[in-house]
Amino acid sequence: xxxxTQSQPEMSVQEAETVTLSCTYDTSENNYYLFWYKQPPxxxxxxxxxQEAYKQQNATENRFSVNFQKAAKxxxxxxxxxxxxxxxxxxxxxxxxxxxxGAGTRLTVKP
Amino acid sequence: EAGVAxxxxxxxxxxxxxxxxxxNPISGHATLYWYQQILGQGPKLLIQFQNNGVVDDSQxxxxxxxxxxxxxxxxxxxxxxAKLEDSAVYLCxxxxxxxxxxxxxxGPGTRLTVL
Numbered sequence: 077x078x079x080x081t082q083s084q085p086e087m088s089v090q091e092a093e094t095v096t097l098s099c100t101y102d103t104s105e106n107n108y109y110l111f112w113y114k115q116p117p118x119x120x121x122x123x124x125x126x127q128e129a130y131k132q133q134n135a136t137e138n139r140f141s142v143n144f145q146k147a148a149k150x151x152x153x154x155x156x157x158x159x160x161x162x163x164x165x166x167x168x169x170x171x172x173x174x175x176x177x178g179a180g181t182r183l184t185v186k187p
Numbered sequence: 188e189a190g191v192a193x194x195x196x197x198x199x200x201x202x203x204x205x206x207x208x209x210x211n212p213i214s215g216h217a218t219l220y221w222y223q224q225i226l227g228q229g230p231k232l233l234i235q236f237q238n239n240g241v242v243d244d245s246q247x248x249x250x251x252x253x254x255x256x257x258x259x260x261x262x263x264x265x266x267x268x269a270k271l272e273d274s275a276v277y278l279c280x281x282x283x284x285x286x287x288x289x290x291x292x293x294g295p296g297t298r299l300t301v302l
Contacts, residue, residue, distance in 0.1 A: 109288045121293040128288060167229050174243050175291065177229030
């Protein structure tokens with residue numbers, strides 16, 4: 077069964093600092109895709125970063141990077157140089173047959 | 188490029204009433220998804236369409252929920268009759284194709300409150 081676990085319901089970080097959001101998952105498949113989506117307050121969900129399971133290299137998108145540990149089934153998101161606009165709910169998602177989301181982590185960036 | 192449009196944005200109904208939501212995906216996107224997002228939880232897939240055919244509706248409560256995508260473009264999701272536990276945000280998303288790595292583009296959602 078596909079499951080996604082985000083163990084940190086809420087986190088906060090000071091502006092310009094670095095924060096890491098955790099995500100673990102369970103799947104019986106060898107080929108799958110992992111995503112981090114961001115849902116700002118009262119705004120639409122948007123894709124932050126994606127990772128193909130067959131790629132060993134960790135994905136990076138500007139200030140956002142992941143630490144993908146396939147054997148440990150871990151997929152954490154690191155946000156560097158945090159900005160006030162990063163304040164949002166962050167969802168980790170796994171695509172095997174369909175997309176399964178974790179419960180989310182509410183991140184607050186403090187000035 | 189216009190995004191995914193949804194209407195209404197908010198809806199309040201009493202239990203046992205019926206309600207319908209509308210979604211217009213991004214032009215050219217073959218795949219359309221409906222998700223239910225209960226407060227404090229991540230979105231849960233209800234149904235996935237590829238053009239006007241259903242790909243996955245395994246988590247759709249078919250005794251009360253129905254969805255259609257006529258002509259492979261717009262889609263409607265209906266609940267009849269609604270229960271208190273249906274209170275949630277209903278998200279529509281679309282993607283170019285149903286390939287696993289395709290980015291899904293989400294609409295603003297419809298917030299349903301069932302009293």
